[in-house]
Amino acid sequence: MILCCINIRARSSSAGTAATAAFGTPIQVAIDGPAASGKSSTAQLVAARLGFSYIDSGALSAAFITLKALNSNPTRRKTGPPLSGPPTSPSRPSTSRPILARLARFARRPNCFSTQGRDAGHSLTSRTRHVSEIAAIPAVRSALLVLKRRLASEANVVMDGRDIGTSVFPDAKVKVYLDASPEVRARRRLAELMGAGQGNSVQMGLEEMVAELRARDLADTQRKESPLRCAEDAVRLDTSAMTQAEVVERIVRLVEEKVLARPQ
Numbered sequence: 001m002i003l004c005c006i007n008i009r010a011r012s013s014s015a016g017t018a019a020t021a022a023f024g025t026p027i028q029v030a031i032d033g034p035a036a037s038g039k040s041s042t043a044q045l046v047a048a049r050l051g052f053s054y055i056d057s058g059a060l061s062a063a064f065i066t067l068k069a070l071n072s073n074p075t076r077r078k079t080g081p082p083l084s085g086p087p088t089s090p091s092r093p094s095t096s097r098p099i100l101a102r103l104a105r106f107a108r109r110p111n112c113f114s115t116q117g118r119d120a121g122h123s124l125t126s127r128t129r130h131v132s133e134i135a136a137i138p139a140v141r142s143a144l145l146v147l148k149r150r151l152a153s154e155a156n157v158v159m160d161g162r163d164i165g166t167s168v169f170p171d172a173k174v175k176v177y178l179d180a181s182p183e184v185r186a187r188r189r190l191a192e193l194m195g196a197g198q199g200n201s202v203q204m205g206l207e208e209m210v211a212e213l214r215a216r217d218l219a220d221t222q223r224k225e226s227p228l229r230c231a232e233d234a235v236r237l238d239t240s241a242m243t244q245a246e247v248v249e250r251i252v253r254l255v256e257e258k259v260l261a262r263p264q
């Protein structure tokens, strides 16, 4: 069973309250960067420190795409009531309001979405490859854009992805672009897959993982629709030689300087 978790955990804390009080509207912290640069794990820790909600936009894309796929092939769906909206071809997805509403409901739960109709051994790496291809389709991106903005209108958020600081929240108060060398990222991803018990299904060496990440970097940076790039006003952090705790500390300090310390 593959779990696509969209972690949105609203916590109230003095930091979260102070941030909202200072601006009067919810705050967005945008964290972008290439695969395995540390975005989602770091963003979660930053959100927990600040008392903000965390939104994993990659998982949101995966859940959206899976919902569309299940919708177009109901025999593969194992649980839950029928999804509304017309069947669609994966290459021409439509934006269906009922599906968006259902996805938003899922997204508000901590561990919200599981796809049980998948092939056994369907690995994290092949999942992200498919997500990468489909997430580049304009209709998918515009549907996801609406959803991401709607979710962020409800609470202070830390959101990670590819285009959060450039197109989802171009006015985000804090933007961070995380990067690391392909070798470092490949080591991190391999260690993560081994830790997740996918060691047997991922028969990949370091070189192959580096090649896979480079190919995804190319696809994400060269696509026409909101490509991956560092926003001009983002703080760029090369985390190759940084521990995760150092990265988290750096981002929390940035938010404190730019948002929480703002004179009222």
Ligand SMILES: Nc1ncnc2c1ncn2[C@@H]1O[C@H](COP(=O)(O)OP(=O)(O)O)[C@@H](O)[C@H]1O
Pocket: 033, 034, 035, 036, 037, 038, 039, 040, 041, 042, 188, 189, 191, 192, 239, 242, 243, 244, 245, 247
């Ligand atoms: N600065 C760091 N140093 C070492 N490992 C890290 C660092 N940041 C993240 N990691 C680890 O690298 C792996 C990939 O991180 P992840 O947050 O999933 O990246 P992304 O969301 O960018 O794909 C995870 O196992 C994570 O714990």
Ligand SMILES: Nc1ccn([C@@H]2O[C@H](COP(=O)(O)OP(=O)(O)O)[C@@H](O)[C@H]2O)c(=O)n1
Pocket: 034, 035, 036, 040, 057, 058, 059, 061, 128, 131, 132, 133, 135, 136, 160, 161, 162, 163, 164, 216, 220
């Ligand atoms: N905001 C986002 C997030 C993900 N994506 C796409 O979804 C793919 C998988 O994203 P992810 O965040 O789950 O993957 P990792 O960065 O964790 O490897 C990326 O390679 C992108 O092509 C996107 O286009 N926009």
